[in-house]
Amino acid sequence: MRLARLSPLPLVLPLLCVVAGVASTASKLIIVTGANSGIGKECCRHLAALGGYRVMMACRNVTAGHEAANDILRQHPDACVECHPLDLASFSSVRSFAKSAVGGRAVSAVIHNAGVMAVPYRTTVDGHELTFQVNHLAQFFLTELLLPNLRRAYRDTGELSRVVIVASGAHRWASTNNQGAAGGLARGAGAAQHEVGAGGISYATEMSRGWGKWQAYAGSKLCNVLYAAELTRRYGGEDSGVVGVAVRPGTVRTAIARHSPLLRFIFTLVQPFLTSVEKAGEVVSNAAVDPYVAAGAYYDKDVRTPASAAGQDMELQAALWAVTMNILVSGGDLQRAVDLG
Numbered sequence: 001m002r003l004a005r006l007s008p009l010p011l012v013l014p015l016l017c018v019v020a021g022v023a024s025t026a027s028k029l030i031i032v033t034g035a036n037s038g039i040g041k042e043c044c045r046h047l048a049a050l051g052g053y054r055v056m057m058a059c060r061n062v063t064a065g066h067e068a069a070n071d072i073l074r075q076h077p078d079a080c081v082e083c084h085p086l087d088l089a090s091f092s093s094v095r096s097f098a099k100s101a102v103g104g105r106a107v108s109a110v111i112h113n114a115g116v117m118a119v120p121y122r123t124t125v126d127g128h129e130l131t132f133q134v135n136h137l138a139q140f141f142l143t144e145l146l147l148p149n150l151r152r153a154y155r156d157t158g159e160l161s162r163v164v165i166v167a168s169g170a171h172r173w174a175s176t177n178n179q180g181a182a183g184g185l186a187r188g189a190g191a192a193q194h195e196v197g198a199g200g201i202s203y204a205t206e207m208s209r210g211w212g213k214w215q216a217y218a219g220s221k222l223c224n225v226l227y228a229a230e231l232t233r234r235y236g237g238e239d240s241g242v243v244g245v246a247v248r249p250g251t252v253r254t255a256i257a258r259h260s261p262l263l264r265f266i267f268t269l270v271q272p273f274l275t276s277v278e279k280a281g282e283v284v285s286n287a288a289v290d291p292y293v294a295a296g297a298y299y300d301k302d303v304r305t306p307a308s309a310a311g312q313d314m315e316l317q318a319a320l321w322a323v324t325m326n327i328l329v330s331g332g333d334l335q336r337a338v339d340l341g
């Protein structure tokens with residue numbers, strides 16, 4: 001189900017955006033990461049078409065971001081679209097995005113769409129394996145930084161704020177260790193220092209410890225599913241009003257396959273059977289605005305679907321939260337106090 005288009009709004013919005021530069025109840029702020037291409041861009045286009053939203057495109061390449069914003073504005077001249085730099089491979093970039101681009105504004109939804117797939121092994125400036133940081137760690141960090149903004153939107157409107165996480169069916173391929181109820185992610189000793197609890201979580205983040213590019217992707221997408229559920233448990237109450245949802249956008253031919261010639265070839269062969277990028281963008285944006293979306297759930301496109309057994313494992317959900325918090329706190333990026341309430 002979609003929100004009805006609020007027809008008089010597009011006429012008023014540009015004025016609100018340009019002149020006042022403030023969020024009104026008529027223009028809820030929605031942040032979309034990785035918005036310059038693929039599913040993220042189409043998601044922004046769909047929000048622009050719906051009207052009533054101020055769309056903040058967060059892009060690591062702002063030149064490409066502005067091009068995408070202009071493309072959307074050509075089609076929807078009355079839409080409210082802005083573009084800001086965000087590189088998830090750098091925590092300092094995440095911090096300045098939260099501070100400079102968002103500031104104190106109320107945020108109705110954050111759509112964590114940016115992601116990488118099957119990239120070669122690399123560590124970020126923050127010392128983490130790239131896929132793990134971009135696809136999970138940095139989005140967790142960003143949500144924590146934006147928590148006051150998300151809470152404020154809930155207080156202002158009484159509507160739950162959404163954290164949409166673009167997951168994948170690939171979460172089902174994440175290897176689990178079958179040891180104890182909590183299992184494990186991409187079992188390897190790389191993250192052993194982050195291991196918590198009996199049968200906790202361990203994610204191979206070092207080349208020497210059995211890291212593989214596809215397992216890294218699958219593992220990160222399992223993180224997405226686990227995180228959406230745990231975030232809802234922690235912040236979904238009335239004191240915060242912030243809920244998560246994980247959504248599989250479908251299989252879409254986008255630039256995501258750039259690091260895999262084989263996958264690009266397969267995509268070309270089977271393209272007629274794939275989900276269109278427009279449909280995927282619509283699915284993802286609906287996860288942020290459709291009032292009937294179930295908090296903490298996993299959606300396969302429009303359909304609420306059980307995640308993998310590991311994805312539904314509450315012990316693993318809690319373990320991932322603790323692991324992630326430990327990484328960010330021990331790295332000095334987050335104070336544990338942020339975790340309270």
Ligand SMILES: NC(=O)c1ccc[n+]([C@@H]2O[C@H](COP(=O)([O-])OP(=O)(O)OC[C@H]3O[C@@H](n4cnc5c(N)ncnc54)[C@H](OP(=O)(O)O)[C@@H]3O)[C@@H](O)[C@H]2O)c1
Nearest residue numbers: 034038039060087088089113114115168251252254255256
């Ligand atoms: N396509 C599929 O079949 C499929 C299936 C399931 C799930 N997904 C998920 O859908 C999401 C979007 O993927 P897509 O298919 O639309 O691929 P895409 O066209 O490659 O888009 C990915 C976006 O993420 C951005 N990004 C990559 N690294 C970043 C970083 N360090 N900081 C900030 N942004 C970064 C990219 O920016 P640049 O343009 O600068 O690289 C791009 O805007 C991903 O999370 C992916 O896992 C896709």
Ligand SMILES: *[C@@H]1O[C@H](CO)[C@@H](O)[C@H](O)[C@H]1NC(C)=O
Nearest residue numbers: 036060061062063064065067
């Ligand atoms: C950023 O995007 C622009 C426009 O699409 C492109 O020409 C440029 O090469 C990109 N820069 C990087 C570093 O990818």
